[in-house]
Amino acid sequence: MPAMSRRRVTPWLDLALLLGILCVGFALRTYLLGAQNLWWDEGLAVWAVRKGLVGMTLWTASDVHPPLFFWGLFALTRVAGEGEFAARFPSVIYGLLTIPLAYQLGRRLVGRRVGLLAALLVALSRFHVWWSQEMRMYMLAGLLGTASLYFMVRWWQQERDGAPRAWRGLIPYVLASAGALYTLYLSILIIVVQNAFLLIAGLQRPAAERWRVWRRWLVGQVITALLFVPWLLLALPRMQTWSTSEPFRFASFIRLYLTALTLGISTHVERYTWLVGLFALLCVAGALLAWKRGQGDARRALLLLALCLGLPPLAVYFLTMPRGLFYSPHVEARYLLPFAPPFYLLLAWSIQTVGERLSALLGGRAVKRALTGERPAEASTSIASRLLGASILAAVLVVFTWSLPQHYDGRYLRDELQSLVRTISAYAEPGDAVCLISGDRYPIWDYYYHDPEREGLRPTVYYLPQGTSAITAENVAAQLAPLTAQHRRIWLAYFESALQDPQALAQGWLRERNNELYAARFDHNSLWLYAAEGPLRVAEPAFPQHVPALGLPPQPNLVGYDLPTAEFRPGDTVRLALYWEPAAAAQVAVSLRDGQGRVLEARDLALDTAAGLTRTEAAFPIYPGTPAGAYHFQVDIRAGEQGTSSLQLGALRVTHTTPPPRPPQMAQPVGADLGGVARLEGYTLRVQGQRAPAAAIHAGDTLELTLYWRAPAKIEARYTVFTHLLGAAYNPATSGPVWAQHDAEPQDGGLPTTQWFPGEMVPDRHLLAIDAQAPAGGYELEVGLYDTMTGARLPVAAANGQAAGDRVLLGTWTVQERKR
Numbered sequence: 001m002p003a004m005s006r007r008r009v010t011p012w013l014d015l016a017l018l019l020g021i022l023c024v025g026f027a028l029r030t031y032l033l034g035a036q037n038l039w040w041d042e043g044l045a046v047w048a049v050r051k052g053l054v055g056m057t058l059w060t061a062s063d064v065h066p067p068l069f070f071w072g073l074f075a076l077t078r079v080a081g082e083g084e085f086a087a088r089f090p091s092v093i094y095g096l097l098t099i100p101l102a103y104q105l106g107r108r109l110v111g112r113r114v115g116l117l118a119a120l121l122v123a124l125s126r127f128h129v130w131w132s133q134e135m136r137m138y139m140l141a142g143l144l145g146t147a148s149l150y151f152m153v154r155w156w157q158q159e160r161d162g163a164p165r166a167w168r169g170l171i172p173y174v175l176a177s178a179g180a181l182y183t184l185y186l187s188i189l190i191i192v193v194q195n196a197f198l199l200i201a202g203l204q205r206p207a208a209e210r211w212r213v214w215r216r217w218l219v220g221q222v223i224t225a226l227l228f229v230p231w232l233l234l235a236l237p238r239m240q241t242w243s244t245s246e247p248f249r250f251a252s253f254i255r256l257y258l259t260a261l262t263l264g265i266s267t268h269v270e271r272y273t274w275l276v277g278l279f280a281l282l283c284v285a286g287a288l289l290a291w292k293r294g295q296g297d298a299r300r301a302l303l304l305l306a307l308c309l310g311l312p313p314l315a316v317y318f319l320t321m322p323r324g325l326f327y328s329p330h331v332e333a334r335y336l337l338p339f340a341p342p343f344y345l346l347l348a349w350s351i352q353t354v355g356e357r358l359s360a361l362l363g364g365r366a367v368k369r370a371l372t373g374e375r376p377a378e379a380s381t382s383i384a385s386r387l388l389g390a391s392i393l394a395a396v397l398v399v400f401t402w403s404l405p406q407h408y409d410g411r412y413l414r415d416e417l418q419s420l421v422r423t424i425s426a427y428a429e430p431g432d433a434v435c436l437i438s439g440d441r442y443p444i445w446d447y448y449y450h451d452p453e454r455e456g457l458r459p460t461v462y463y464l465p466q467g468t469s470a471i472t473a474e475n476v477a478a479q480l481a482p483l484t485a486q487h488r489r490i491w492l493a494y495f496e497s498a499l500q501d502p503q504a505l506a507q508g509w510l511r512e513r514n515n516e517l518y519a520a521r522f523d524h525n526s527l528w529l530y531a532a533e534g535p536l537r538v539a540e541p542a543f544p545q546h547v548p549a550l551g552l553p554p555q556p557n558l559v560g561y562d563l564p565t566a567e568f569r570p571g572d573t574v575r576l577a578l579y580w581e582p583a584a585a586a587q588v589a590v591s592l593r594d595g596q597g598r599v600l601e602a603r604d605l606a607l608d609t610a611a612g613l614t615r616t617e618a619a620f621p622i623y624p625g626t627p628a629g630a631y632h633f634q635v636d637i638r639a640g641e642q643g644t645s646s647l648q649l650g651a652l653r654v655t656h657t658t659p660p661p662r663p664p665q666m667a668q669p670v671g672a673d674l675g676g677v678a679r680l681e682g683y684t685l686r687v688q689g690q691r692a693p694a695a696a697i698h699a700g701d702t703l704e705l706t707l708y709w710r711a712p713a714k715i716e717a718r719y720t721v722f723t724h725l726l727g728a729a730y731n732p733a734t735s736g737p738v739w740a741q742h743d744a745e746p747q748d749g750g751l752p753t754t755q756w757f758p759g760e761m762v763p764d765r766h767l768l769a770i771d772a773q774a775p776a777g778g779y780e781l782e783v784g785l786y787d788t789m790t791g792a793r794l795p796v797a798a799a800n801g802q803a804a805g806d807r808v809l810l811g812t813w814t815v816q817e818r819k820r
Contacts (some may be wrong), residue, residue, distance in 0.1 A: 010112070017116055018103055025099050025123035028404065029092040029132040032411040034085030035567070042135040043443030046082055049074040050450065062238040066231060068182035069137030082447070084413065087135050094139040095132030098146055099123050102341045105150045108157065109301040110349050117348035117393070122341060124400040126264025126407050131337050141184035142338040147176035148187075149308070149342070152194050156201070159213050170220040178227040186319075186335060189312040191224070196311065197304045204296075248331045253317050260333035261343045263403045275399065279347070282392070286350020289357050305349075308342035347396070355392045412655070417448040417495065418564030419575040420522045422545065424491055425451070425458055426538055426562075426577070426615050427518065427529065432459035433487035435480070437471070437506060438495035445495055457539075459491060464506065471501040476509045484513065489531040496524060520617075523573060538613040544579045548649055557581045558635060559613075561649060569656045570750075574620040576633060576650065578605070582612050586639040590618045595630045598757050599714055625751030628657045660747055660763050666708050672808045674785050675794030677715055678753065680808055681708040681761065685781070688767065698818040700772040703740065707783060709762040715753040719785040719794070720745050723766045726780045727815070731771060739779065739815075740768035745788065753785075776817045781810040 038046070048056045048070055056074060060067040072090055080086035102122045106115030122128055131139050155169035180187035198217055202210045252269075255276070259269040262279045269276075291302055313336060320331045424434065438445055442463055449461065465471045465479050484490060492510055494501070501507075507528060514530035529536065544560025562577040576590065591602035603618040633650040666682040673679050688702040697703070705723055725740035734741070745752050746764045756762055784807040786793040793806035 061235040121344040144180035266333040494526040671799035699774040718788040742766040
């Protein structure tokens with residue numbers, strides 16, 4: 001292709017590649033964007049913008065960050081709302097715009113290929129994706145800081161080349177720099193880097209040109225400072241001094257810095273030292289080669305990148321050390337984010353430089369061999385040298401893409417406070433009050449509690465304790481008595497409040513003086529309603545979260561339901577609330593069913609339709625062994641002569657549960673029936689660490705017993721499995737003949753009997769550690785089931801149908817003394 005044609009094609013090729021990179025970056029940054037609960041800082045951001053423009057600005061003046069990010073968030077939430085996706089979307093845009101800026105900066109400093117590669121690395125960086133999905137100001141600071149750096153480089157090159165009216169290039173620089181300062185105080189470090197670079201670079205220019213450039217630069221710096229002065233005049237008198245920092249070893253800080261930049265990981269960074277070390281080695285080798293091969297412009301570019309990667313982290317480290325001025329925070333990886341793009345640019349440059357050097361070395365050796373007659377030059381050598389250079393890039397991209405899934409793995413929207421808040425909304429009456437004990441978690445509460453659609457309908461919230469750090473026996477009356485005198489009904493909400501009322505004194509005080517109309521736990525949180533008299537009624541009009549497409553033919557009629565989230569993991573609870581219109585009495589059953597229609601668990605609901613609009617609740621806990629997959633609810637109503645009708649509603653997913661380990665093949669069939677509830681099909685017994693079934697057993701061994709259960713029908717109660725190794729001798733440690741035992745619900749509580757699917761085999765492993773003092777002799781192994789609530793054992797019928805007491809004897813084994 002002629003040279004002119006290549007020059008015409010290259011810009012379009014770059015544009016096409018850059019658009020592809022942007023598409024990848026956008027997909028990575030919007031994937032699961034809203035599928036994550038707000039954390040404390042994000043909740044605080046929403047809490048701040050709800051103060052209004054003036055109130056928010058004054059609050060930021062006394063806080064640790066300038067207001068530009070909050071101004072943008074304020075404007076966006078007024079248009080798009082405060083949902084998790086919408087409120088985080090500005091950070092997506094800021095992160096996305098950083099990608100083409102990295103390309104432009106790389107193209108100006110090194111060349112188009114390095115610019116494209118830098119853009120690709122920014123797009124794929126887990127660190128950059130992570131903070132592009134957070135409602136914080138760091139991504140905006142990174143965008144404006146990179147823009148400031150780019151406009152500084154462009155202006156410098158225009159001045160160096162003697163471009164006419166080059167001073168105009170300072171205008172976008174000033175705007176970007178002032179914007180960065182209005183976003184994050186740490187952005188001053190970018191300006192420090194720029195001044196250090198221009199001071200050093202200017203010394204290499206003739207004196208007349210040097211002073212001309214410095215004078216113009218100084219004017220730009222003065223204008224930037226003047227634009228920031230109004231904010232300083234407002235903020236300085238309001239700034240407070242406090243510290244949350246702790247001493248932090250410098251070596252650990254550097255390891256955190258490098259691990260965050262390369263892998264986007266900020267915890268257990270010591271695990272990745274070797275991998276991060278390879279990245280550091282690549283960057284150092286690339287920088288040295290570029291310095292050796294390059295001249296003026298290349299070396300100045302390396303100087304600028306070295307300053308960007310060296311000075312800010314050092315400053316951040318010292319700023320996070322304990323001191324008595326302004327705010328000294330913990331060392332956090334996010335403080336390094338604004339300085340990340342220069343790192344990806346240096347990494348891209350190093351990949352190109354080292355790849356070219358290795359390719360040249362390989363190609364040079366081939367030529368030398370051809371000249372000396374050792375080996376003829378072959379076309380395959382050229383291909384191999386190119387592949388060698390490309391392999392470095394491939395290895396870097398593999399590491400970047402390997403790290404990304406770990407970021408998404410923990411992203412899902414939990415029912416953190418949503419059900420609790422909806423419960424208050426459903427039953428609140430005029431004049432109610434909410435007493436919230438939450439420590440410093442109030443921004444998260446406020447995020448879920450505030451609802452523009454029900455503004456003024458939800459009770460006033462009082463944040464307790466007031467004027468003290470904890471509720472004590474001495475101050476509990478002073479905290480609550482004025483509120484009970486002012487409000488007829490008190491909602492008491494505990495939200496992660498262990499530090500402020502660990503003895504539940506507020507609950508005890510209210511319970512002694514009022515009736516408890518409502519009480520429920522929501523995982524780690526709790527909610528009560530106290531009043532002198534009842535009853536508990538649903539407020540009208542009701543606002544259910546979901547409305548079924550079709551009502552139920554018989555009365556009562558289901559008018560809506562609450563199901564705040566759609567994904568559940570082990571430790572979560574699926575909470576379904578149903579709203580009913582008043583009608584004749586009926587019996588209601590709610591079952592949670594999998595995609596095949598099998599019932600995981602069911603709940604019978606008491607329905608008092610005479611009380612008017614009614615709300616019933618059903619909770620289904622998710623355990624580590626709960627089968628993963630898609631689920632839905634089935635509501636069955638039996639209403640007198642009208643018969644039974646059913647309605648399917650809700651859609652949810654159970655994920656991240658642990659399937660039972662693949663058990664060994666069942667060695668011994670049993671076929672015992674336990675109370676008609678479950679059938680013990682068989683078992684496998686072996687010494688832990690051995691594959692073969694147990695043969696020689698010694699005192700001190702641990703037996704691995706795998707039981708195989710099957711339920712003929714749905715089990716309604718929870719049963720505990722007992723496994724005992726019984727000897728003839730008395731064991732003083734157990735006050736009986738038991739020398740090893742393990743009692744637990746199936747799969748160590750991971751799959752309770754209430755969640756067994758009928759007809760499905762359930763492997764259930766138990767580890768029995770034999771007492772090291774167990775005397776030699778014969779031992780029996782007994783197993784069985786007992787009711788978890790009452791302790792009553794289920795009767796056993798052997799395979800031949802004969803009654804066998806309340807246990808299954810698996811056999812007798814000889815335990816030998818361990819040889820010393």
